[in-house]
Every structure is written in structure tokens, then in C-alpha cells.
Amino acid sequence: MTAGVSVTVDRGVAVVTLDRPERRNAFTGAMGPALSEAYRTLDEDDAIRAIVLTGAPPAFCAGADLGGGGATFDAPDAEFTASPVDPPAFDLRKPVIAAVNGHAIGIGFTLAMQADIRIVAEDARFAIPQVRRGVLPDAMSHWTVPHVAGMSAAADVLLTGRTFDGAEAVRLGLASRCLPSGEVLPAALEVARDIAVNTAPMSVALSKRLLWQTARHGYGPDRVATLETDLHLRVMGTPDAAEGVRAYLDRREPRWTSRLSTDWQEDSPE
Numbered sequence: 001m002t003a004g005v006s007v008t009v010d011r012g013v014a015v016v017t018l019d020r021p022e023r024r025n026a027f028t029g030a031m032g033p034a035l036s037e038a039y040r041t042l043d044e045d046d047a048i049r050a051i052v053l054t055g056a057p058p059a060f061c062a063g064a065d066l067g068g069g070g071a072t073f074d075a076p077d078a079e080f081t082a083s084p085v086d087p088p089a090f091d092l093r094k095p096v097i098a099a100v101n102g103h104a105i106g107i108g109f110t111l112a113m114q115a116d117i118r119i120v121a122e123d124a125r126f127a128i129p130q131v132r133r134g135v136l137p138d139a140m141s142h143w144t145v146p147h148v149a150g151m152s153a154a155a156d157v158l159l160t161g162r163t164f165d166g167a168e169a170v171r172l173g174l175a176s177r178c179l180p181s182g183e184v185l186p187a188a189l190e191v192a193r194d195i196a197v198n199t200a201p202m203s204v205a206l207s208k209r210l211l212w213q214t215a216r217h218g219y220g221p222d223r224v225a226t227l228e229t230d231l232h233l234r235v236m237g238t239p240d241a242a243e244g245v246r247a248y249l250d251r252r253e254p255r256w257t258s259r260l261s262t263d264w265q266e267d268s269p270e
Contacts, residue, residue, distance in 0.1 A: 003030035007038050012049040012196035014042045017056055024062035025055040027107045032084025043092045046259045049196035052188045054099040061108025073135050082138040089114040090212045093205035093260055095195055099188035101181050110139035119188050121181035122166035129161035147215045149173035200240040202258040206231045
């Protein structure tokens with residue numbers, strides 16, 4: 001564990017845990033670089049196929065650590081960023097599933113919004129309450145929330161700072177599903193392990209990158225059609241394209257051979 005962030009790995013799935021349970025995993029200045037380093041390291045490791053982000057029970061993340069009292073949000077002395085995790089989860093090539101197993105407040109929820117999939121606890125409380133603390137929502141939430149859930153939902157939660165539960169998070173489009181808190185992490189691990197076994201590494205990485213680049217750059221359908229064709233041409237004829245079909249027809253687990261560490265081509269966005 002480093003600075004309140006711990007990592008475990010099992011069968012191709014990495015679990016990254018916000019790990020300050022005595023403070024309900026409240027986010028500190030040191031946790032941003034620690035989570036950034038964990039993300040970078042896991043994204044570069046071919047043995048890791050999916051990442052689950054969760055919190056040490058009973059919370060996911062109670063938000064910024066307010067131990068400084070009224071001075072918590074004093075003008076910073078050092079260089080400041082409202083997005084302390086770099087790269088954000090959406091810039092990783094591996095799918096990131098947020099297992100929001102308890103309360104997620106402020107940056108606790110805005111960091112979860114950077115994940116690809118969110119499974120939340122039905123009995124937990126969620127809020128992006130920064131406007132009620134005299135500051136602003138962070139971690140690129142003015143982009144992630146409207147792109148994931150739409151402008152109406154974004155205005156609802158960002159401009160009011162109000163609290164809502166897991167069922168409402170799903171209704172608003174902020175999460176995929178809600179479950180009892182004890183079932184959230186197992187469900188996220190089930191999704192992650194399915195990805196780790198049954199999806200081709202390069203196919204998932206390229207699909208994720210196109211999904212988020214389309215949101216980031218506002219690609220229209222014609223541009224997406226061109227990019228999808230380009231990416232098909234990159235993977236068609238490869239061993240994994242043959243293996244995926246053979247494994248399906250043989251009713252067995254596929255044996256993927258593509259490796260992001262050697263086969264990935266980074267394209268410049270237009």
C-alpha cells in the first residue's frame with residue numbers, strides 16, 4: 001500500500017483500493033499521485049486485463065479529507081490541479097470498473113465517473129457537493145457527467161450538490177446497476193474476470209479508446225464509421241481474430257496472444 005492506495009492482482013484482474021478506512025477513505029493530496037502511479041503501472045502490464053476501483057469498507061470515498069477544517073480549501077501554496085489523477089481511468093487501455101461499495105462523496109464520486117462501468121451500493125449515499133463547500137466539482141466532472149448521463153442529470157447533481165442513493169444513480173444514468181453493498185465488489189469482479197478471459201486485449205483497448213475519443217472530440221457518425229473501418233483493418237487477419245472464432249465454435253476459453261506492450265499503436269487524435 002502506498003499513501004492510502006493498495007493494489008491486489010488475481011487472474012488478470014487488478015483491484016485498486018482506496019485504503020484509509022479509518023477516515024472512510026477520504027482523499028488526500030498524496031492519494032492522487034499514488035492512484036496515478038497504480039493506473040500507469042497496471043495499464044503497462046500485459047498480465048492485467050481489467051481493473052476494479054473500490055474502497056476499503058464501509059465506504060468508497062468520503063470525498064476530500066476535511067481535516068484542515070475551514071482551511072481545507074485555502075489558496076494553495078504549491079502548483080494546484082483540480083484533476084489530481086493522471087491518467088484518468090478513461091485514458092487507460094484496460095477497462096476500469098468502479099465498485100462503488102459505499103458512500104461516494106465529492107471527488108469520491110467524480111473519480112468513479114471516470115471509470116467505464118459503475119456498479120453502486122443501493123443503500124449508500126452519493127453526492128458531488130462541492131458547490132455547497134464554496135468550491136467546484138472536480139476531476140473533469142463537468143465533462144464526464146454530461147457525457148455519461150446527459151446535461152439534465154449533470155445540472156441536477158453538479159449545480160445542487162444534493163445527495164442521492166444508488167437507485168437514483170441508476171435512474172439518472174450515472175451507474176449501470178445498484179446492488180446491496182456486500183454484492184458490489186463481487187459483481188464488479190465477475191465483470192472484470194469475464195473481460196479478462198473472454199475478450200481480446202487489443203479489441204477491448206481499441207474499442208475503449210474509440211468510445212472515449214468519440215466523446216472527447218465529438219466525432220459524428222461518418223467519422224466513427226471511418227475509424228471503425230480503420231480499426232477493423234488493424235485487427236482483421238491477426239491471430240486473435242482467428243482464435244476468437246475458433247474458441248467460440250469449439251466452446252472453450254480463448255487463448256489470446258496480442259500484447260498491448262508490443263502491438264499497440266498510439267494514434268494522434270484529429
